[in-house]
Amino acid sequence: MKRLKALKQLAFEKKDFDAFLVTNGANLLYFAGFPGTACILIPKKGKSTIYVYNVNYEQSKAEAKGFKVDLVKRGEDLATKISKKVKASKTKKIGLDAITGVPVVADYLKLRKALRGIAKIKIDNEPVRTLRKVKDEEELELMRKAGELTTEGMKAAYETIKPGVREYEVAAEIEYAMRKKGSWGTAFETIVASGVRSAFPHGGCTDRKIRKGDLVVVDIGATYQYYCSDMTRTIAAGKPSAKQKKIYEIVKLAQEKAYQAVKPKAKAKGIDAIARKLIKNAGYDKHYVHGLGHGVGLEVHEPPTLNPTSKDRLAVGNVVTIEPGIYIVDFGGIRIEDTVLVQKHKGEKLTKGPYTLETKP
Numbered sequence: 001m002k003r004l005k006a007l008k009q010l011a012f013e014k015k016d017f018d019a020f021l022v023t024n025g026a027n028l029l030y031f032a033g034f035p036g037t038a039c040i041l042i043p044k045k046g047k048s049t050i051y052v053y054n055v056n057y058e059q060s061k062a063e064a065k066g067f068k069v070d071l072v073k074r075g076e077d078l079a080t081k082i083s084k085k086v087k088a089s090k091t092k093k094i095g096l097d098a099i100t101g102v103p104v105v106a107d108y109l110k111l112r113k114a115l116r117g118i119a120k121i122k123i124d125n126e127p128v129r130t131l132r133k134v135k136d137e138e139e140l141e142l143m144r145k146a147g148e149l150t151t152e153g154m155k156a157a158y159e160t161i162k163p164g165v166r167e168y169e170v171a172a173e174i175e176y177a178m179r180k181k182g183s184w185g186t187a188f189e190t191i192v193a194s195g196v197r198s199a200f201p202h203g204g205c206t207d208r209k210i211r212k213g214d215l216v217v218v219d220i221g222a223t224y225q226y227y228c229s230d231m232t233r234t235i236a237a238g239k240p241s242a243k244q245k246k247i248y249e250i251v252k253l254a255q256e257k258a259y260q261a262v263k264p265k266a267k268a269k270g271i272d273a274i275a276r277k278l279i280k281n282a283g284y285d286k287h288y289v290h291g292l293g294h295g296v297g298l299e300v301h302e303p304p305t306l307n308p309t310s311k312d313r314l315a316v317g318n319v320v321t322i323e324p325g326i327y328i329v330d331f332g333g334i335r336i337e338d339t340v341l342v343q344k345h346k347g348e349k350l351t352k353g354p355y356t357l358e359t360k361p
């Protein structure tokens, strides 16, 4: 209810909406606390309503605290149902959270049509975005746990990687270790990209057999109660070469220096610049093909963003990744990533693990 109250302040006091409609999956989870709701209509006054289809009706009734639950029956149209409610409550200006994806756009157009002559609807992703960027204590507890579980997964990677093992076997051990310790799932598809494939930042995971001398980029994330974590280490199969070691040290230093710059009010693009400059000075800027990091929470990519064009400034309670990388086609790639919480004076790593290229120190 604290979150609803905060949204009401942003949408109804700071802006002049008289109702707010939440439709985005992660946003619904943020307010309802459980998945599977169709949308939430939040009026300026009175109780908010969760709309839900039959398949999720019983769970919603059991778990939705402080909401009215309204069943969308088979054959019933959600847009029409909402427009009737809006008309009855004399609502005139509705805010709608961000929409993405074609089916959702179609739903939005339908809703706009159903509301014609009844109320105005305006897309405004700012209120929920503002709230979700700053994690509350309850969320931080879950994110800390997700970070610990991810760290366990990375331990398994260090134990499993050696010449002759297939990428999917490494992924299986990682996911098994995370699950065994209590992970609810994975924040994204586990990446175990070896050899020449390690030069692809989103290399995925195939049945390739890891060879002696390969670099292996391992990018993983456990989830806990729907909260995500994100962590990358790069591990050499066998003894690393001098060039591999040299590039590893550059990425490691870039990651460390950027992490040390994490604090409230710091410009996101300024932190990106620290890592970027270091990599540039070493002569590898052409091989650093992505931003430094992104926010993490209910989604594995969410605001704020850390890249050269970001307008974000960090604040206490933000959770972001710090993940510079160098990728050289036909040679391999190196990325090191941690999920970091912005504390009052510094960053706190939620993922913890060794910064070693070799499997055994």
Ligand SMILES: [Mn+2]
Residues within 6 Å of the ligand: 230, 231, 321, 323, 337
């Ligand atoms: Mn990431």
